[in-house]
Amino acid sequence: RGLVEDFVSMLRLSKAFSRAVGPRVSQSFSKIANEACAARRKVSQFAKRSFESGKKSAEKMYKRENRSSKRIMLVGGIAGAFSTVSAFWNNAVAGSEKKGKDKRKGELKRISVYDVPLGKKSPDVVPCFIEVSRGSRNKYEWDNELGYMRLDRVLHSAVFYPHNYGFLPQTLCGDGDPLDVLVMGDLPLVPGSFVDVRPIAYMVMEDEKGMDEKVLAVVHKDPHYMDLHTLRDVPEHVLREIAHFFSTYKALEKKKWVKVGGWKGTLDTKKLIEDTHEMYLAAKEEGPIEYSGN
Secondary structure, eight states: OHHHHHHHHHHHHHHHHHHHHHHHHHHHHHHHHHHHHHHHHHHHHHHHHHHHHHHHHHHHHHHHHHHHHHHHHHHHHHHHHHHHHHHHHHHHHHHHHHHHHHHHHHHHHHHOGGGOOOOTTTTTSEEEEEEEOTTOOEEEEEETTTTEEEEEEEOSSSOOOSSEEEEETTOOOTTSSOEEEEEEOSSOOOTTOEEEEEEEEEEEEEETTEEOOEEEEEETTOGGGTTOOSGGGSOHHHHHHHHHHHHHTTTTSTTOOEEEEEEEOHHHHHHHHHHHHHHHHHHHHHSOOOOOOO
């Protein structure tokens, strides 16, 4: 019973406390809640203003940067275009110079008639470079440095070349010059031209420079000489006429002399072409060949 009375007393005191303190606590909590809401609104407004301000600043900065970027892109584009054009021009100039050098090398190679290949049909058919036409007294020679024909001399004796005269490229004889060739044909050939010839024989000859054999050949595509293949097919008078010419054509020139020997056949002639070609290749390996001139 005493406990019940105490409990009832506590309830009464609790109610009285609630009536006295409750409104104040409620007001306090309400005030705190209102202040919290107001603070939240202020924070929200501040955040919004900050966001808007930051957004505007970012947009202004973006516009400035965009304009700057455009200017930079424009300037960079112009610079890039100029650089591209410059590089293209430099490459074009360099390519042109290289092409010019290659062209000059090619031209030098083309005018080096001494280095023209003998061909797949050698020694049966070989190219001959013509220097003197049949019936001429003018002794023309190929000037390798100049790249043109040059008049070396007019024959001092009252004689003329009985046949077209020239040499075989890629050959080298004991006198320091390519292998000389007399080309039989119906008409004079143009100096400075190549003609395919068929070797027939050669005449043993020596002059003040050394061994200077003379090959006798015919124009390969001349139908009048289609049946001429060996030394036996050449008229004897033609052989004597050639020998007489070479024994006298330097007779009136000072410090020059000639010794003419006999004639060798077709097989020996082809062997001579092969041997002089080997001499040319051996000399070429040691460096540029300096020809002595006929």
